[in-house]
Amino acid sequence: MSKSSRIPLSSGRERPTNIAVLLREAFVALNDVVVVALAERGHAVVRPAHSAVFQYLDDTGTTVSVLAERAQMTKQAMAELVVHLERHGYVVRVPDPADRRAKLVLATEQGADVVAVAQEVAPAIEHRVEQLLGADRFAALREDLGTILRAADSSA
């Protein structure tokens, strides 16, 4: 029933081939690989958004404000991610000896393990995709995405 007489926006549900949709789906697909890998290694509580914490955390410790700035989100949002990770033992917050207002976020051993897994998985994904497309196409893909981003940045 209601077999559809004309589908507006995109040309239907089967294969939207819309470039933006493709980009999103490809991202989700690759991202899931990391999440699954972490879950398999016992880090199920680490969710995609937390990569922003580990990604921008230096090993000398980093304040929430700096993390927020680097990840381009508000301090509150970042603080929440850090609280979650602290509750599960992935990071600790210690007072900054140089600034009594500030607290430094530091990775625990457990947190370091997450970083290790991510460091192992991320290049593996890149490599997998490179094999899939071939080195030339992969380089072109990377370049083209950069081109799109630069164009969007400058027109914004």
Next chain:
Amino acid sequence: MSKSSRIPLSSGRERPTNIAVLLREAFVALNDVVVVALAERGHAVVRPAHSAVFQYLDDTGTTVSVLAERAQMTKQAMAELVVHLERHGYVVRVPDPADRRAKLVLATEQGADVVAVAQEVAPAIEHRVEQLLGADRFAALREDLGTILRAADSSA
């Protein structure tokens, strides 16, 4: 202060060049173009997620369940989007004459205008990107994203 001694995961904040991150950023950039275009035409309440509604809505009307199925989300999530759009006058829900359980979601004139804008903007974006990359590279990009998706699907 705390200039960072070594950044773990990716190689820093400036240009992560990580393929997944690039994909995400490119998607967000293109998506924003649509949202901005809609906002400029007075449809500020229409947000990215709502595209799923308009995209899969046939002009003969479609039930929430069907929309949810097409958009690959739960009925509840889709129902929420529809409620929001109904509250703002973009769609109406009328009883399905053929099924007394069901209600058909229909676009109002205002909703049709959103579709019109989207129909105008989406190809424009595609075209813009195509010009940016050249036809060959654009075709390759599209193809490569498809390849990634198929590979991810089959390995999942």
Next chain:
DNA sequence: CGACGTTAGACAGGTGACATGTCGAAGTCA
């Protein structure tokens, strides 16, 4: 040195976009 504007982060509260689970009413099929 002390007042003043800035910064760090805690806390309160809110939103958007999903999820699950339960339910009654309506449809379908044996």
Next chain:
DNA sequence: TGACTTCGACATGTCACCTGTCTAACGTCG
């Protein structure tokens, strides 16, 4: 007719953000 399914409503929860307010600590400048 009864058993099962489906439609959509409602309640509730989660995740990843947001704004706004507040206090303690900091830095500067007169």
